[in-house]
Amino acid sequence: MTQHIWNILHSVKDPEIDSVSIVDLGMVNSIKQVEDTIVIELLPTFMGCPALDIIKGNVKKACKEELGTDLVEVNFVYSPPWTSDRLTEGGRDRLKEFGIAPPPKNFTGEEDWQIQCPYCDSPYTSMENLFGPTACRSILYCKQCKNPFEAMKPISTMM
C-alpha cells in the first residue's frame, strides 16, 4: 500500500516547476497508515512558500482519484528540515530540463557557489539576482550561450 502511494505522489508536481514531482524534490518525509487514514508528512522547502497549500490540495486530490478515499491527512513537518541535498538524481535532471540549474551538493555556506548553465553546461555564468521569481530560486545569465536561466538555491543545515 505504501509503495502504491509513493507512486501516486510521483504524479504530484511542484505547481511552479511542472516537470518535477514532490518525491523528486525530497518533500515527502513519511507515509503511514493510521487505522483507516493515510497520513502523509511533507517537508516544506521554504516556510513562506505560497505553493504549500496547493501541494497539500493536490496530494489529497491525487489520492482520492487513485484510491477513492477522502481519509487522507497531509501534514507539514519541520524536522528533519528540508535541505537541497534531498533532491533525487532524477529530480536534478528534470530541473535542468526545465531550465533550472540544480543546487550544489554538500553546500556549507562557506564556499563559492559554482553554477553551470542548465542549457550548455558552461561554468561561465554570472549571478544576476540571488533572489528569483520564487523563494527557492536565483536568477543567472550564461555568458557562453547568452541565455538567462534560474538556479535552485542551496539550502543546508551547515549554513
Added chain:
Amino acid sequence: MKVNSPSDIPNPDYKKALLSLLYQLADDDFIIAYRGSEWLGLAPHIEEDVAFSSINQDTMGHATMFYQLLEDLGEGDQDYLAHGRKAAERKNAILLEEVNGPGHYLKEPDYDWAYAVVRHYFYTVAKKVKIDSLKNSSYEPLAEMAIKMNTELYYHLLHWKTWFIQLVNAGGEATSRMNNAIERVLNEFKGVLTLGPLGKEMTLMALIEGEENLTKRWELALQPVFQSTSLSFPPKVDMKKGNGRNGEHTTDLDTALETLSEVYNSNPAATW
C-alpha cells in the same frame, strides 16, 4: 529539560514564559515583513524589488509558523492572532512598526532607503542570533522550527550586509544618510534585543539565552562589518519611545493594523 509538545508542558510558569517569547518572535516578524512589503514597486531597482519581496515573503512565513505554535498552545486561530489583535496586545519592538518614511505607499511615498537597509540589516543580525539560540530551546517544536528558519536567514543576511557595507562606504549623500539612519535605528534597537518582563523566566526555563548574551553576540556579529566601515564600535543601543514588549506602541502601529487587517475585518469568518 526537553518539552516535546504542548501536552508535555511542565507547569503554568513555563507556559507563560513560552507564550511571551512566541508573541515577541511572531509579532516582530509580522510587522517588519509588512513594512518591507510596503516597499514593493518603490525599491531602488527591479532586482531589489524581487529580492526584497522574496525576503518579506520568507519573513511573513516565519511569522505564520510562530503564530501556528501559539495556535497549537490554545491561543486561538493564527489568522486572528495575526490580524485580529489590537495594538496594545502586540509585543513587537517599536522600531519595527515605524513607517518607512513620510507619505503613503500609494501616494507620494518619501521613503528612506537608508533607514530600510539599516533597520532590516540590524534586525536580521539580531534574528540570526536569537534563532541560533532557539536551536537549543527546551521547547522542541520551537527548536525544530529554528533549524529550518536558519537556512533561509543565510540569504537575508548576505543581502542586507551587502547593501549596508556598500552604502556606508559610498561617501557623499549615501554615507551621511546611512549615518543618520544608524543613529535613528540604534535609538530604538534595545527594544528588539530585550526579552521583556519575563526575560529572566525564559532563560531559567532554557527557552532562549538571556538578553545580555544575545546583545553581546549581536555586537560581535556586527563587529567585522563596523570595523570595515570605520563605524564606532560597539554600537550604543537605546529604547527611547518605549518598550513594545510591554504593549507600548506608537500610532504607526494603529494605522498599519488598520490597513493590513482591512480585508480580514471585512469578514473574519471567511476562508481565503
